[in-house]
Amino acid sequence: MRDTALSSGNLRRRCRSSAVGIRLMSEQRHLLVDLKTGKSRPAMSIAPVLSSNKSPWKGVLLEEYPGVAVENLDVANTRHLVVVQLDEPATVEFKQNGNAFQTLHIQPGQVAILPAMSPFSVRSRNVGAFLALGLEPQFLQLAAHELIDPDRMELLVRVAFDEPLLKHVVLSLKGDAEAGCPGGRCYGETLANAVAVHLVSHFGSRAVKSRDTGRGLARYQLNRAIEFIHAHLSEDISLESLAGAVGLSPFHFARLFKRSTGLSPHQYLLRCRVERARGLLMRAKASIAEVAIEVGFCDQSHLAAHFKRVYGVSPKAFLQQIRYK
Numbered sequence: 001m002r003d004t005a006l007s008s009g010n011l012r013r014r015c016r017s018s019a020v021g022i023r024l025m026s027e028q029r030h031l032l033v034d035l036k037t038g039k040s041r042p043a044m045s046i047a048p049v050l051s052s053n054k055s056p057w058k059g060v061l062l063e064e065y066p067g068v069a070v071e072n073l074d075v076a077n078t079r080h081l082v083v084v085q086l087d088e089p090a091t092v093e094f095k096q097n098g099n100a101f102q103t104l105h106i107q108p109g110q111v112a113i114l115p116a117m118s119p120f121s122v123r124s125r126n127v128g129a130f131l132a133l134g135l136e137p138q139f140l141q142l143a144a145h146e147l148i149d150p151d152r153m154e155l156l157v158r159v160a161f162d163e164p165l166l167k168h169v170v171l172s173l174k175g176d177a178e179a180g181c182p183g184g185r186c187y188g189e190t191l192a193n194a195v196a197v198h199l200v201s202h203f204g205s206r207a208v209k210s211r212d213t214g215r216g217l218a219r220y221q222l223n224r225a226i227e228f229i230h231a232h233l234s235e236d237i238s239l240e241s242l243a244g245a246v247g248l249s250p251f252h253f254a255r256l257f258k259r260s261t262g263l264s265p266h267q268y269l270l271r272c273r274v275e276r277a278r279g280l281l282m283r284a285k286a287s288i289a290e291v292a293i294e295v296g297f298c299d300q301s302h303l304a305a306h307f308k309r310v311y312g313v314s315p316k317a318f319l320q321q322i323r324y325k
Helices: 008-026 137-145 164-178 184-203 219-231 239-245 250-261 265-283 288-294 300-311 315-323
Strands: 031-034 040-042 060-065 070-077 080-085 090-096 102-106 111-114 120-124 130-135 158-161
Touching (some): 031 219, 040 219, 060 184, 080 164, 080 184, 102 158, 111 164, 130 184, 137 184, 219 239, 219 250, 239 250, 239 265, 265 288, 265 300, 265 315, 288 300, 288 315, 300 315
Antiparallel strands (some): 031 070, 060 130, 070 120, 080 111, 080 130, 090 120, 111 158
16 A cells, blocks of 8 residues: 555645546547546547647647457447548448447548547547547637527537538648648637537527526537546646536536536536546555545545445445455
8 A cells, every 4th residue: 555644745645646637638639538537538549640639729630540350338438520531441430328339441531520429439440540630618608609509509420421611621631730730829729610500500400499498408418418428536626627528618517417427526526527437446556535635535534524424434444344355
């Protein structure tokens, strides 16, 4: 077991510094969320051959990958992705929303649109070389605000189709990234904004229910909120930041979230922290105090109170139970 003589303040700073470091590393890649666990991971198992992660562009990430085998099941992107197939065709199996797999033959230059937090599965022996342009959800919300009510827009999944404008813009961004981004932040973000407006105008669904029908969040909004919670679990998450992750006002988000889950955002956050603490206690050799800080509680007693409320025993008693099984 690690040294438990660290002060609570030093331990909190160390845990939070580590968590921030992990997030900063992860944010340099396109991420997928495993919808069964809520955990994030890189979308591809290999590093991109080209990335705009050091560009001045904000809210935009371009990556290029060579042809490799892939199997991503029951996942969702954290960004809205526009994928452009490059010089070689590919055959992939793709499914969404629980439907059966479909075999798709993707030709060079064809495009796919994969909205943020829209569930899908894909597998292939060789996906072929491709470009993936990712837009942060907030980036698209800003574009939607000028055209329609952003709360009433949901991007539609499209795969293996011809879309000359999107192809041209993504290839233009590739050229700029390869040259070291001489166009600067304005050039990249202007092109990305053109992509966002085009997506909202041509691939957004406006057939939505009224806000006051008594229903909760749309599925993609709920998934996005849950992913945000898991990604920032060790932080002091504000309602404003959580609502902002799905493009809603805090008041509107809180009402819809409770309709969807039966819990307030704060109650749901506490439950997630307790559940992760339970998993860490079962697998890790860290002390209860270390686990408490790692999952975002103020101290060990704070964790103990909520842990007992959920599981009926204290963390110490829980550890004793599993050790004697």
